[in-house]
Amino acid sequence: MSLDRLRPSWQPGFLVPVLLAAWLAADIGLRALPLDRVSYRVWEALRTFGAETPFRPNARYDRPRVYGNLAALGNQPDLREYHRVVFTTDSLGYHNRPDLATGGSVSAILFGSSFSAGSEVSDWESPAVQIGRAGGREVYNAAPSDPAPARVRALAAQVGMREGGGLVIFELLESADPPPITAALPDPRELRCRVILGVWDRRYTCWALTWVSDRLVVSALQVFAARLYRRLQNDRVLPNAAARHVIRTRLQSGTELLFLGDERATYHRRRSSEDVLRRLTWLSNRLALQRQRLLVVLTPHKYSVYAPLLAEPDTGLAETPRYFAALEAGMRARGIAVVDLLEPLRAAARDAAARRGGGLIFWRDDTHWNAAGIAAGARAIATAARAAVTP
Amino acid sequence: MLFNSPLFLFAFLPVTYLVFWRLKRKDDRYVWLTLTGYLFYAAWDYRFCALMATSTVVAYLAGLGLARWDDPRVRRLCLIAPITVDLSLLGFFKYANFGLHTANSVAAWLHVPLHLSGPDIVLPVGISFYTFHTITYIVDAYRRTITPTRNFFEFSCYVSLFSQLVAGPIVRFRQIEQDLEEIDQHQPGRTWNIGWSFFTIGMIKKVIIADSIAAIINPALAGYGQLSTAGAWLCMLGYAYQIYFDFSGYSDMAVGLGHLFGIRIPQNFNSPYQATDPSDFWRRWHISLSTCLRDYLYVPLGGSREGAWHTYRNIMITMLLGGLWHGASWTFVAWGGYHGLLLVAYRLAGPAWDALPAALRRAGMFFLVLIGWVAFRANDWRMASGLLGTMFSWTSGPELAGMIGLVLVLGVAAVVAHAGRNTWQVSHQWPRAVGVGLAALFAVSLLVMYAGQRIPFLYFQF
Numbered sequence: 001m002s003l004d005r006l007r008p009s010w011q012p013g014f015l016v017p018v019l020l021a022a023w024l025a026a027d028i029g030l031r032a033l034p035l036d037r038v039s040y041r042v043w044e045a046l047r048t049f050g051a052e053t054p055f056r057p058n059a060r061y062d063r064p065r066v067y068g069n070l071a072a073l074g075n076q077p078d079l080r081e082y083h084r085v086v087f088t089t090d091s092l093g094y095h096n097r098p099d100l101a102t103g104g105s106v107s108a109i110l111f112g113s114s115f116s117a118g119s120e121v122s123d124w125e126s127p128a129v130q131i132g133r134a135g136g137r138e139v140y141n142a143a144p145s146d147p148a149p150a151r152v153r154a155l156a157a158q159v160g161m162r163e164g165g166g167l168v169i170f171e172l173l174e175s176a177d178p179p180p181i182t183a184a185l186p187d188p189r190e191l192r193c194r195v196i197l198g199v200w201d202r203r204y205t206c207w208a209l210t211w212v213s214d215r216l217v218v219s220a221l222q223v224f225a226a227r228l229y230r231r232l233q234n235d236r237v238l239p240n241a242a243a244r245h246v247i248r249t250r251l252q253s254g255t256e257l258l259f260l261g262d263e264r265a266t267y268h269r270r271r272s273s274e275d276v277l278r279r280l281t282w283l284s285n286r287l288a289l290q291r292q293r294l295l296v297v298l299t300p301h302k303y304s305v306y307a308p309l310l311a312e313p314d315t316g317l318a319e320t321p322r323y324f325a326a327l328e329a330g331m332r333a334r335g336i337a338v339v340d341l342l343e344p345l346r347a348a349a350r351d352a353a354a355r356r357g358g359g360l361i362f363w364r365d366d367t368h369w370n371a372a373g374i375a376a377g378a379r380a381i382a383t384a385a386r387a388a389v390t391p
Numbered sequence: 392m393l394f395n396s397p398l399f400l401f402a403f404l405p406v407t408y409l410v411f412w413r414l415k416r417k418d419d420r421y422v423w424l425t426l427t428g429y430l431f432y433a434a435w436d437y438r439f440c441a442l443m444a445t446s447t448v449v450a451y452l453a454g455l456g457l458a459r460w461d462d463p464r465v466r467r468l469c470l471i472a473p474i475t476v477d478l479s480l481l482g483f484f485k486y487a488n489f490g491l492h493t494a495n496s497v498a499a500w501l502h503v504p505l506h507l508s509g510p511d512i513v514l515p516v517g518i519s520f521y522t523f524h525t526i527t528y529i530v531d532a533y534r535r536t537i538t539p540t541r542n543f544f545e546f547s548c549y550v551s552l553f554s555q556l557v558a559g560p561i562v563r564f565r566q567i568e569q570d571l572e573e574i575d576q577h578q579p580g581r582t583w584n585i586g587w588s589f590f591t592i593g594m595i596k597k598v599i600i601a602d603s604i605a606a607i608i609n610p611a612l613a614g615y616g617q618l619s620t621a622g623a624w625l626c627m628l629g630y631a632y633q634i635y636f637d638f639s640g641y642s643d644m645a646v647g648l649g650h651l652f653g654i655r656i657p658q659n660f661n662s663p664y665q666a667t668d669p670s671d672f673w674r675r676w677h678i679s680l681s682t683c684l685r686d687y688l689y690v691p692l693g694g695s696r697e698g699a700w701h702t703y704r705n706i707m708i709t710m711l712l713g714g715l716w717h718g719a720s721w722t723f724v725a726w727g728g729y730h731g732l733l734l735v736a737y738r739l740a741g742p743a744w745d746a747l748p749a750a751l752r753r754a755g756m757f758f759l760v761l762i763g764w765v766a767f768r769a770n771d772w773r774m775a776s777g778l779l780g781t782m783f784s785w786t787s788g789p790e791l792a793g794m795i796g797l798v799l800v801l802g803v804a805a806v807v808a809h810a811g812r813n814t815w816q817v818s819h820q821w822p823r824a825v826g827v828g829l830a831a832l833f834a835v836s837l838l839v840m841y842a843g844q845r846i847p848f849l850y851f852q853f
Contacts, residue, residue, distance in 0.1 A: 010826035012591045013584030229842035239792035
């Protein structure tokens with residue numbers, strides 16, 4: 001492009017190309033911003049998606065005002081429940097206190113979803129910590145990841161879990177699948193890159209490539225633009241198009257809260273337990289070969305917990321209790337230790353709601369459980385864990 | 392790929408532009424524009440590039456044949472064979488399932504046990520446009536209105552020119568023939584400012600006005616059964632402006648992009664909502680289509696040369712087929728038929744209509760056009776009749792979500808559409824305040840684009 005066409009003027013022929021160039025420069029520049037400057041919660045700030053570790057290793061996230069994914073997803077700013085989160089990761093990139101990975105005192109490893117990882121709660125409230133506190137043992141938090149036998153073996157060796165034994169706690173979220181029946185462990189992008197580059201990966205090459213490819217996906221400018229636009233989507237200036245993703249409703253106690261629309265659909269969906277049981281049986285047998293005991297924790301969605309407490313009763317068929325019951329019976333028949341959290345959490349939710357002010361065991365604006373919910377779950381898991389390791 | 396997407400603005404357009412002006416030879420520029428046209432098209436679905444290539448080769452060979460042979464029978468073969476191929480492709484991809492569905496419906500109505508089912512056909516984007524490009528080329532060559540080009544790349548460049556490839560305007564070869572012939576003589580800066588001015592205004596019309604209206608009325612129309620009478624009228628008023636600003640915005644962007652490459656794409660809209668009668672409306676709305684229908688359908692049918700009844704018949708056939716061109720649905724045919732009836736009525740009662748004050752005729756014409764948009768926008772008969780029923784009988788209902796935004800945007804849209812000058816009536820040499828204002832609105836468009844609100848152009852589906 002010859003520059004004679006770009007002589008400064010007030011015409012679109014100068015202003016618009018210059019604007020586009022500046023916009024592009026800003027977009028590229030802002031992609032280098034640390035993600036915790038862009039995100040509203042810890043998950044996006046520390047989570048890595050192509051790297052070898054689930055979270056950035058040795059990181060500390062301390063923000064006084066984070067809020068929930070449902071308030072963001074459904075664009076419901078008035079229901080945001082601001083709270084402080086302190087989230088520390090160890091050298092392996094998991095949500096643990098830093099010395100746990102090298103302390104050699106671990107007797108159980110917790111795998112599972114973002115529920116187990118302790119999304120939205122601080123270090124001292126995470127499921128691993130609360131299970132450990134309730135059961136009097138050190139639990140290593142290896143979530144979010146699944147207990148593929150190869151991963152369990154490697155991690156057990158790294159964290160010094162009791163030689164030739166130990167408990168593997170697998171939190172199986174209502175809509176999640178157990179790991180596939182395969183001994184192979186899918187490699188993250190960074191590791192695949194190392195394999196491909198071999199000696200050419202001079203320590204930082206693959207890390208840098210992964211970092212850049214992650215930045216190609218996340219544009220801070222897009223995030224800021226979307227936030228700005230969502231402010232207009234308030235049903236007055238523009239319709240709130242995101243509202244359809246979430247259900248905004250009240251409990252019998254009068255508390256208003258949000259649910260993910262998909263969770264209600266899952267609650268009513270008839271599911272077969274056969275494939276899940278087949279996978280868990282294989283997993284349990286493989287872990288037994290490594291002399292590790294599997295404890296499966298059936299974890300319901302927020303909607304499944306609160307469905308009986310809604311002010312406007314859900315009259316659809318409740319499939320989740322039936323599905324969980326089938327899973328639990330199937331696992332017991334196969335000798336796999338299992339605990340179903342549906343009833344303990346429902347009981348805790350009822351108790352909390354009955355208290356003055358109508359307490360909650362899940363965040364009002366998030367899909368995840370809060371410290372109270374985790375405590376209720378941890379008590380049930382700790383009891384089941386004791387039974388599981390008793391000969 | 393949309394014009395209002397980061398991929399287009401920050402990668403496709405700069406690369407296409409820079410390489411184009413680096414190339415000096417005519418053929419190099421043809422090849423480059425052809426390649427970029429196919430790349431642009433492939434960004435949507437690369438499999439259908441072969442379809443466009445087939446249509447291009449068939450029309451090019453027909454043109455060579457028409458240039459070479461004078462024997463009327465051979466020339467007629469060179470006319471009919473390629474048009475049959477083009478229309479067969481169009482018929483299969485656009486109308487096959489529609490035909491089967493209609494046959495099933497008729498059979499059900501007659502209580503005949505017939506259940507025809509066809510393959511799951513994906514409608515290739517822009518097929519209606521590039522099919523018309525090739526057909527008009529063949530017919531013009533047959534009529535000797537143009538001299539068919541011997542340069543394959545010039546022709547392929549004409550068919551696949553990215554700026555007007557998927558949503559028009561329907562550019563006839565003769566309209567850009569001179570610019571294509573002189574493509575190696577263009578100077579890059581000559582129409583730079585006018586090109587960006589057109590593009591900027593088009594972007595603002597599309598992203599800020601049309602898409603904002605769409606964001607409000609689409610959810611409301613999805614639940615049209617809940618609309619109040621006022622809500623239904625507001626929605627249809629919104630749709631009238633949405634479709635105008637969407638399509639004329641796209642056309643402005645296409646014209647602007649053409650200018651950046653030295654190709655003058657003709658005007659497609661001339662303030663249609665300022666029309667005073669049905670004939671006037673069709674001289675102003677989607678001009679490239681209406682003139683094509685006139686020159687390649689209405690006139691060959693006999694036009695107005697064979698008496699009143701034949702004229703009315705020809706108008707109705709032209710408008711019904713024009714409606715069908717827009718989409719494989721009887722609601723589009725009804726829309727075409729409605730406008731055909733308006734044109735016939737105007738022929739019958741023109742003097743009485745013309746005696747009315749101009750402002751009243753404009754308002755009346757806009758009202759009639761707006762009623763027509765109900766059939767055009769409706770997904771089916773049930774929706775069309777439901778909307779009309781709500782509009783013309785008092786129904787209460789909840790207030791539309793986004794009412795403040797809708798009223799604001801409709802106000803701006805109404806002023807621009809009914810009282811403003813269009814992009815072809817201004818010099819594109821702007822005073823400082825206007826230039827800065829346009830750039831600021833362009834920045835807002837980028838912000839909306841980055842916020843993820845990228846709504847495809849309405850005419851992509853036709």
